[in-house]
Amino acid sequence: MASGNTDRPRGFIAVKTTHGGPPKRTPYYNTGTAVIYRGDAVKKGTGGQVASATADTDLIFGVAAEFNDAADTTDSAEVMIYDDLENTIFEAQCADSTVAGDTMINLFYDINIGTATTTLDSSVMEVATGGSVQDTILVIGRVVKPKNNYGKWVDVYCKFHVNPNASVIIHTSS
Secondary structure, rough: OOOOOOOOOOEEEEEEEEEOOOOOEEEEEEOOOOEEOOOOOEEOOHHHHEEEEOOOOEEEEEEEOOOEOOOOOOOEEEEEEEHHHHHHHHEEEOOOOOOOHHHOOEEEEEEEEOOOOOOOEEOEEEEEEEOOOOEEEEEEEEOOOOOOOOOOEEEEEEEOOOOOOOOOOOOOOO
16 A cells, blocks of 8 residues: 655654653854754764764754754854754654554664755755664654655654763853
8 A cells, every 4th residue: 555645855843842842942053164954963063063964873962943054144153953852852754665554663763864955945854764773763653644654755753862972062152
């Protein structure tokens, strides 16, 4: 049976928290030359500033809440990040068709990085459900909505596996 799902990767979208409040956003400095897309998993960059993850081995400490092109003089070098990964639940698309059903719930997966373009201003990162080496993402359930069936490109709720070594030193004052 075909899933009927649409291939529409959009990164990780913060939807709720485990304690019921809104997801926490904190301003950080972009590395100064990087483009960060809304929904990108981010890592510590040069000098403690933030940059989009470029490999599933990167230490993830947050998710970009907005698009930011620090190399563009019209954009600020500051970008809002969802940095409370321990308590934030995200929605994301799975990258392949191996998602047969509830058997993926409570299992860890990696990130399918992908390359976005500035015409999208949105990430194309997905949950790589073909197996896990890094255990970056914990899938906690399927998003229940029309045309979102188990199978290819299913949207799921997920949490990031928190790594205590992925802290960022430099951030802006609030």
